Amino acid sequence: MASYHHGDLRRVLLSTAAEAIAESGPAALSLRELARRAGVSHAAPAHHFGDKAGLLTALATQGFDLLADALRQAGDDLLDTGVAYVGFAVRHRAHFDVMFRPELYRADDPELVAARARSGELLRGGVARRTGREPDADALAAWSIVHGFATLWLSGALPPRVGDDPEAAARTVIGRLFS
Amino acid sequence: MASYHHGDLRRVLLSTAAEAIAESGPAALSLRELARRAGVSHAAPAHHFGDKAGLLTALATQGFDLLADALRQAGDDLLDTGVAYVGFAVRHRAHFDVMFRPELYRADDPELVAARARSGELLRGGVARRTGREPDADALAAWSIVHGFATLWLSGALPPRVGDDPEAAARTVIGRLFS
DNA sequence: GTGCCATCTTGTCAATGACAAGTTAGGGTG
DNA sequence: CACCCTAACTTGTCATTGACAAGATGGCAC
Numbered sequence: 001m002a003s004y005h006h007g008d009l010r011r012v013l014l015s016t017a018a019e020a021i022a023e024s025g026p027a028a029l030s031l032r033e034l035a036r037r038a039g040v041s042h043a044a045p046a047h048h049f050g051d052k053a054g055l056l057t058a059l060a061t062q063g064f065d066l067l068a069d070a071l072r073q074a075g076d077d078l079l080d081t082g083v084a085y086v087g088f089a090v091r092h093r094a095h096f097d098v099m100f101r102p103e104l105y106r107a108d109d110p111e112l113v114a115a116r117a118r119s120g121e122l123l124r125g126g127v128a129r130r131t132g133r134e135p136d137a138d139a140l141a142a143w144s145i146v147h148g149f150a151t152l153w154l155s156g157a158l159p160p161r162v163g164d165d166p167e168a169a170a171r172t173v174i175g176r177l178f179s
Numbered sequence: 180m181a182s183y184h185h186g187d188l189r190r191v192l193l194s195t196a197a198e199a200i201a202e203s204g205p206a207a208l209s210l211r212e213l214a215r216r217a218g219v220s221h222a223a224p225a226h227h228f229g230d231k232a233g234l235l236t237a238l239a240t241q242g243f244d245l246l247a248d249a250l251r252q253a254g255d256d257l258l259d260t261g262v263a264y265v266g267f268a269v270r271h272r273a274h275f276d277v278m279f280r281p282e283l284y285r286a287d288d289p290e291l292v293a294a295r296a297r298s299g300e301l302l303r304g305g306v307a308r309r310t311g312r313e314p315d316a317d318a319l320a321a322w323s324i325v326h327g328f329a330t331l332w333l334s335g336a337l338p339p340r341v342g343d344d345p346e347a348a349a350r351t352v353i354g355r356l357f358s
Numbered sequence: 359g360t361g362c363c364a365t366c367t368t369g370t371c372a373a374t375g376a377c378a379a380g381t382t383a384g385g386g387t388g
Numbered sequence: 389c390a391c392c393c394t395a396a397c398t399t400g401t402c403a404t405t406g407a408c409a410a411g412a413t414g415g416c417a418c
Contacts, residue, residue, distance in 0.1 A: 009396080025282040027206040032374060041398045043377085048396090051376065100334040103204040107335070140341065140348075141324065141355035148327025149319070155279040156286070162319065169319075176320035177356060188365080211405060220367045222408085227365090231406070 010048045012038050017059060021094035026056065026104055056098050056105040057112055063095030064115035071122040079174055081126035082146040086170040089150035096150065141177060149173050189227045191217050196238055200273035205235065205283055235277050235284040236291055242274030243294035250301040258353055260305035261325040265349040268329035275329065320356060328352055 016037050020029055031045045031052055038044070049055040067088050074084035089096040098104060106112070124139050152158050153166050162169050195216050199208055210231055211221045228234040246267050253263035268275040277283060285291070303318050331337050332345050341348050 025280070027283060030374065031376095042374090043399080044397060046376070047398095100330065100336060101204070102335055104206060136340065137351055137355060140328070140337070141352045144327035144331060144352055145320065145324040145356075146327065147331055148323035148325065148329075150327075151279065151330050152323060152326055156281055157279060158319070161315065172316050173320045173323055176316060177324075209405065210407095221405090222368080223366055225407070226367095 009038065009040060009044060013045055013048060013055070014059060014062060017055060018092075018094040021059075021097060026094075026098050026101065029056075031055070053105050057109045059095060060099045060105050061109070061112045061115045063092060063099045064112070064119045066092055066095060067099075068115070068119040068122055071119065071126070074126075076126070078126050078142065079171065081123070082142060082174040083167050083170050085123075085146040086150045086153070087167050089154060090166045093154060096154070100147075142174075145174060145177055146170065188217065188219060188223060192224055192227060192234070193238060193241060196234060197271075197273040200238075200276060205273075205277055205280065208235075210234070232284050236288045238274060239278045239284050240288070240291040240294045242271060242278045243291070243298045245271055245274060246278075247294070247298040247301055250298065250305070253305075255305070257305050257321065258350065260302070261321060261353040262346050262349050264302075264325040265329045265332070266346050268333060269345045272333060275333070279326075321353075324353060324356055325349065 013034060016034055017029060020034065020037070029052070032042045035042045035044050045055060049058060067085070070084045070088040071081055074080045123143060126142075149170050150166075153162075153169075192213060195213055196208060199213060199216070208231070210224045214221045214223050217223070224234060228237060246264075249263045249267040250260055253259040302322060305321075328349050329345075332341075332348075
């Protein structure tokens with residue numbers, strides 16, 4: 001049929017891309033493979049995103065928005081915020097994988113910059129509420145520990161002994177920051 | 180000239196690859212571009228490494244060995260070990276970038292597995308000496324915080340306020356783990 | 359000096375990203 | 389209702405790439 005005006009292609013391409021990246025990483029992503037999965041012509045993705053970097057920019061932007069949502073839902077407690085960060089990374093692996101690899105996308109895209117700023121604000125806010133101190137060093141330590149744990153978990157570098165529940169393990173690890 | 184028996188091609192290709200990756204990330208690495216930079220034919224890299232994944236496997240293995248060296252030089256203090264970890268990531272950015280991205284290489288390669296085990300041992304050793312406690316959770320927390328800081332630093336996600344000396348900033352951040 | 363074999367080359371193929379140019383349909387305007 | 393105007397897609401093409409096959413070269417053992 002190849003009916004024109006799919007109507008929803010942009011959204012479908014984004015979620016299909018997320019699936020593909022979750023399976024084999026951003027490096028293996030192919031626009032043409034994506035188009036095939038979505039049942040459209042090989043040049044359709046380029047129309048919506050310009051090029052591959054454009055697609056990944058959109059994906060990263062969506063990722064920062066999803067992260068902001070997750071952090072908001074976690075409430076005010078810093079420990080919960082940290083666990084939510086790890087939970088986001090595990091649940092939205094593809095987004096997370098792209099977000100912190102700025103060489104893959106256009107890091108100066110206005111929408112992306114705005115979304116990134118929003119999620120960063122929430123992160124810093126959680127730390128300030130907990131410690132009351134000058135948040136700089138504490139925020140950096142908290143962000144580092146949750147980001148590091150999430151990254152190591154996703155890379156499969158952690159020994160099996162850590163278990164299979166990333167959020168529970170994260171809670172233990174983050175706890176060490178306040179002992 | 181195109182003299183056969185370059186003699187040192189494997190080593191040259193590895194260091195050239197590290198340069199290229201440091202410039203534009205592992206995704207942008209091209210075997211043919213590499214061959215061009217080294218002044219050899221477009222198929223020479225494949226001879227030494229089989230394929231792209233083979234090259235990255237070799238690079239990751241070399242990376243784990245370099246990390247082990249850096250950790251050994253740091254001595255017994257846990258804080259110094261952590262700073263050394265961050266220092267390694269910054270100084271050998273390309274290696275670090277590849278090491279924790281197992282989908283890019285053959286993670287079950289015997290040499291790589293051995294090198295990774297060696298550096299892991301040094302990391303755990305540093306933690307055990309400092310705390311004396313059951314090292315699992317502490318080691319994980321320490322590894323997470325240094326790995327997270329290094330990753331965030333390299334990704335450029337940190338605000339300028341953190342400064343331009345990653346090792347000094349790392350020392351402050353890691354200190355928060357024992358306060 | 360002869361043969362062997364690791365090292366490197368040339369040649370080729372399918373797949374890919376990017377771009378140019380064409381096609382379709384749906385909504386607003388007259 | 390006819391028109392067209394534009395966003396949403398398509399077809400076609402090109403240079404580049406990774407992988408592989410087959411050939412060339414030269415040092416080294418014997």
